[in-house]
Amino acid sequence: MAKITLDNLAHSYLSHPRGPQDYALKKTTHVWDDGEAYALLGSSGCGKTTLLNIISGLLIPSQGRILFNETDVTDAPTAERNIAQVFQFPVVYDTMSVRDNLAFPLRNRGASTSYIEGRVQEIAKLIGLENELGRKARGLTADVKQKISLGRGLVREDVNAILFDEPLTVIDPQMKWELRTQLKTLHNELGHTMIYVTHDQTEALSFADKVVVMSEGQVVQIGTPEELFEAPAHTFVGFFIGSPGMNLLEARLDGTKAIIGDTEIGLPAHFDDPVGKVQIGVRPEYTKLASSGGLPVKILRVEDVGRHKIVRTEYFGNIINVIAGESAEIGADMTQVVFDPARVNVYVDNWRVQGGAQ
Amino acid sequence: MTLVLENVSSRPGGRVLIQPIDLTLENGTMNVLLGPTGSGKTELMRLMAGLDTPRSGRILWHGDDVTGKRVQDRGVAMVYQQFINYPSMTVYDNIASPMRLLGQSSSEVDAAVREAAEMMRLSDMLDRKPLELSGGQQQRCALARALVKNAGLVLLDEPLANLDYKLREELRVEIPRIFEESGSIFVYATTEPEEALLLGGNTATLWEGRVTQFGPTPEVYRRPVDATTAKVFSDPPMNFLPMTKEADKMYFGDGQVSDAQGTLAGLDDGEYLAGFRANHVALEQHTETAMKYTSRLVVTEITGSETFIHLECCGQHWFGLINGVHDLTLGEKISVWLDIRHIYVFTEDGKLVAPAAYAMAA
Numbered sequence: 001m002a003k004i005t006l007d008n009l010a011h012s013y014l015s016h017p018r019g020p021q022d023y024a025l026k027k028t029t030h031v032w033d034d035g036e037a038y039a040l041l042g043s044s045g046c047g048k049t050t051l052l053n054i055i056s057g058l059l060i061p062s063q064g065r066i067l068f069n070e071t072d073v074t075d076a077p078t079a080e081r082n083i084a085q086v087f088q089f090p091v092v093y094d095t096m097s098v099r100d101n102l103a104f105p106l107r108n109r110g111a112s113t114s115y116i117e118g119r120v121q122e123i124a125k126l127i128g129l130e131n132e133l134g135r136k137a138r139g140l141t142a143d144v145k146q147k148i149s150l151g152r153g154l155v156r157e158d159v160n161a162i163l164f165d166e167p168l169t170v171i172d173p174q175m176k177w178e179l180r181t182q183l184k185t186l187h188n189e190l191g192h193t194m195i196y197v198t199h200d201q202t203e204a205l206s207f208a209d210k211v212v213v214m215s216e217g218q219v220v221q222i223g224t225p226e227e228l229f230e231a232p233a234h235t236f237v238g239f240f241i242g243s244p245g246m247n248l249l250e251a252r253l254d255g256t257k258a259i260i261g262d263t264e265i266g267l268p269a270h271f272d273d274p275v276g277k278v279q280i281g282v283r284p285e286y287t288k289l290a291s292s293g294g295l296p297v298k299i300l301r302v303e304d305v306g307r308h309k310i311v312r313t314e315y316f317g318n319i320i321n322v323i324a325g326e327s328a329e330i331g332a333d334m335t336q337v338v339f340d341p342a343r344v345n346v347y348v349d350n351w352r353v354q355g356g357a358q
Numbered sequence: 359m360t361l362v363l364e365n366v367s368s369r370p371g372g373r374v375l376i377q378p379i380d381l382t383l384e385n386g387t388m389n390v391l392l393g394p395t396g397s398g399k400t401e402l403m404r405l406m407a408g409l410d411t412p413r414s415g416r417i418l419w420h421g422d423d424v425t426g427k428r429v430q431d432r433g434v435a436m437v438y439q440q441f442i443n444y445p446s447m448t449v450y451d452n453i454a455s456p457m458r459l460l461g462q463s464s465s466e467v468d469a470a471v472r473e474a475a476e477m478m479r480l481s482d483m484l485d486r487k488p489l490e491l492s493g494g495q496q497q498r499c500a501l502a503r504a505l506v507k508n509a510g511l512v513l514l515d516e517p518l519a520n521l522d523y524k525l526r527e528e529l530r531v532e533i534p535r536i537f538e539e540s541g542s543i544f545v546y547a548t549t550e551p552e553e554a555l556l557l558g559g560n561t562a563t564l565w566e567g568r569v570t571q572f573g574p575t576p577e578v579y580r581r582p583v584d585a586t587t588a589k590v591f592s593d594p595p596m597n598f599l600p601m602t603k604e605a606d607k608m609y610f611g612d613g614q615v616s617d618a619q620g621t622l623a624g625l626d627d628g629e630y631l632a633g634f635r636a637n638h639v640a641l642e643q644h645t646e647t648a649m650k651y652t653s654r655l656v657v658t659e660i661t662g663s664e665t666f667i668h669l670e671c672c673g674q675h676w677f678g679l680i681n682g683v684h685d686l687t688l689g690e691k692i693s694v695w696l697d698i699r700h701i702y703v704f705t706e707d708g709k710l711v712a713p714a715a716y717a718m719a720a
Binding site: 199224226242327 | 394395396492493522523524525527531549550551552555556558575576579589592593594595635637656657659660661662663666668677679681683688716719
């Protein structure tokens with residue numbers, strides 16, 4: 001297992017990049033701790049796959065170095081990096097049994113028969129396939145095949161890291177729960193350094209100790225799910241994390257208040273009036289409907305999502321989403337939105353600013 | 359305008375065998391087909407479209423029998439999971455292509471293309487090629503091509519499955535709006551309960567080639583007719599535990615007891631299966647009548663807004679979905695509470711005998 005250092009890493013697919021816009025991965029320096037689970041989260045084209053390919057050795061970066069512990073592996077081929085990978089689609093040998101599929105990476109490395117037997121048994125139990133070991137992989141459903149792929153990724157104890165590239169894409173929602181649980185249990189029990197690439201925030205947040213949010217080739221924030229939810233460093237993170245994302249409204253600051261139109265909104269701290277575009281950001285989870293004391297809005301629609309309701313409202317062309325309880329009554333007089341002052345974030349030119357003492 | 363399926367079943371040899379189905383889709387309705395992969399959603403759509411001929415039964419369109427009619431001769435449009443556009447044509451020509459095939463005049467085509475593009479927010483992109491668009495825009499182009507024909511029946515087969523999470527979120531809000539503007543019958547296949555709920559309209563739940571229930575979406579969600587429907591329409595999966603009714607008492611799992619009140623009072627004595635959803639599991643005693651369960655915490659997943667907890671309790675695997683962030687120690691025993699009002703009662707073979715009391719009030 002290894003600590004992974006990204007040292008001034010950058011990559012352009014062009015041979016003569018002219019500016020930052022030509023870089024799929026802009027200059028990045030980070031140290032990722034040994035034994036932690038990281039998720040790289042962003043939409044397509046954000047650079048997450050480029051970064052993963054640099055880590056796995058499929059791509060040599062145009063600039064910078066990558067280190068596993070203290071060893072520079074920037075130019076090392078994939079085979080020498082001692083990593084395991086799990087891809088979007090199951091990679092399984094159909095003609096082999098489940099047992100032989102799981103044993104394959106160990107046999108390749110010349111492990112002893114008795115070790116292989118014990119280890120395969122152990123992994124099969126973790127992925128819930130201990131009774132299927134004798135079966136041929138052919139004819140198994142996509143989710144069982146993907147379980148085998150996961151198991152094969154995890155079977156070697158000596159890998160530096162395990163990389164996952166959108167591993168649950170082909171899996172039905174309800175099976176995702178089972179596979180995610182297994183992955184999480186495996187991480188808790190085996191303690192490998194894991195890197196998981198996805199565009200799906202639920203997968204990223206629920207899997208990772210730390211989520212690396214990427215946009216336009218840049219790492220915008222690295223944080224725990226709680227940090228990304230409560231205090232997004234950038235409006236993009238506010239928008240991208242959460243479903244629906246954070247409500248963002250342009251405002252004027254006045255000490256411990258933000259002012260929108262005629263409405264004063266309480267802030268958690270004191271803010272000096274800054275230079276630049278000022279916005280406040282509040283999660284729909286911390287936004288309520290009320291009959292008075294808030295921002296007057298028009299209710300566009302109420303969506304019943306089962307466990308809660310999403311109320312879509314509009315304030316002078318700005319959409320403000322409110323999350324209300326499953327059995328909440330939305331009365332006709334509930335035409336104002338109220339924010340929880342403790343949960344209001346302030347952004348200047350899209351970056352979060354910290355307030356001072358009141 | 360209606361689409362009626364009378365006792366329609368599919369021929370053997372397909373991937374999933376559709377069991378005889380009766381279904382009436384009214385004009386101007388959104389109809390979701392919800393079920394896991396392999397439950398027959400695509401097969402059912404192919405029957406509706408006329409791409410497959412049923413083994414039994416009839417398909418009526420505005421009252422006319424169209425069972426053997428070719429797909430080209432029906433007013434049907436279909437959108438697939440993979441965005442299908444002509445890569446060498448502009449967005450404009452892509453959208454125009456179905457109308458040109460029908461031999462309409464260029465002024466008619468132009469008006470319809472611009473209207474469909476406006477609805478799909480593609481007006482500024484008509485001169486571009488599909489591959490110069492984002493995934494969401496490419497799928498909107500495919501949707502525009504489906505809508506431009508003004509087909510009475512629009513079939514969408516997991517149209518958002520290949521899109522990024524955030525784009526999916528955006529189009530899920532847009533599709534009901536587009537549907538309302540079009541006035542057609544929409545049929546929308548998905549594997550995701552949350553997507554069905556966001557789309558609203560009606561939902562047909564599918565399981566192994568069978569429609570288990572069809573009705574207004576929130577009603578199917580809160581009043582599933584059987585345990586299979588409840589499972590198909592729960593994400594996280596529905597939790598279960600055995601229950602015994604004896605006189606005016608009900609005994610759950612580990613010996614928790616509750617009075618049999620309301621709809622539960624009339625139940626025959628005997629063995630049942632109790633079901634409840636993950637979001638109704640509580641970490642504190644939230645009501646006086648809540649029952650306490652001691653469970654083992656297997657895994658927690660924190661998303662920032664919510665904490666998913668995976669529990670072992672009463673010999674079952676349970677999921678809990680709790681608001682906010684909770685730091686809990688794995689492997690420890692924790693207490694969870696469950697209110698009788700949130701419990702659905704099924705017979706041992708899965709037929710609903712009493713819906714959850716809260717759902718009756720909702």
